[in-house]
Amino acid sequence: MDFGAKRWACVLLLGVMGFAVTELGYVAAAAEGEVEVRRGKAERPKEKEDEKETEEEKEARLISETREALVGENMPRLYVKDWINGRMSRGLMEGKFVVVQFWAAWCSDSLNAIPANNEFWKDYHGGRLVFFGICSSDRDQDKMKEVVKESNIRYPVVKDPELKTMRAWEIERWPTYVLVAPDGEVVAVEGSIELIIKKLSEMTRLQGKMENIEAEKKQ
Structure with missing residues (x-):
């Protein structure tokens, strides 16, 4: 659970x-x-308009809670080990956009997201962007290597064995994607890589415009 x-x-x-x-x-x-x-004053309890929360509403709420906790804050620490497909470090992340996906080996949504993650990795990694996945659930982390092989995961992934990273990042739902700006500030939390790409595109366009303005000022 x-x-x-x-x-x-x-x-x-x-x-x-x-x-x-x-x-x-x-x-x-x-x-x-x-x-x-x-x-005390007798009051009739307020009736809730909708007592039952749908699965979609629940997922949106959990993402929103993580977003509220992280956006605007510095990127939390990582407590991870057993890297596959490469190793990330703070030094490699400095001055770059960082996209972190929290996923679970047993979660169908996480597994279904792998093809899109692979495409994102192929199109965006290198240069000014770092992308990796953290297997953070309290179940089936021992199956991460098996999932990497069977699902052909191409991007770096790592375990969160004591769940310290999941707690530090206040993750409540899998998969959850977190976008960190080059200055280390968390700028977005979403439930899909597509929404992260949209946010990333908006930021890079704005950054490009600002760089052009600065270049014109120097001329």
Whole structure:
């Protein structure tokens, strides 16, 4: 179960244990078998428009939560080992765009994304861009090498054995893509490589315009 699913289960449990409001305005709260009665204003609980969250809504929410936590912050640390298809380091990332994909060996969405990731790697890697994947789930990290071979992964991938990287980056959903600017600031968090490419294109166009303006000023 991912962190988002655990959180959802906790919310449901809290809903079951919620407060009861009496006609006389006394609020009773149950805690560990004891009942505390407090004087309060009786209010009719607000009804939620939609109690059930769809899978698409859940995925969008989890991506949004990671985006809110990361965008505008410096790139968090990496706690990884067992690189395949090359090794990345902070030194290799300095001054470059960095795209990190968090994926899981058991996740069908992660596996389905591999062909698009391979195309992205072929078209964009080298020069001013670094791309790699982090196998970060608490399940099946031992199968990473097998998946790399069977799915023909061409880009660098690495394990997150203690899940320290996943926690530091506040990842709650697989796959999640994070785009880091050359100055080390996180600028985008998305659920697909296509959305990262769109953001990257926007940034490079803007950067090109700024460089042209600076060049004209110097003439």
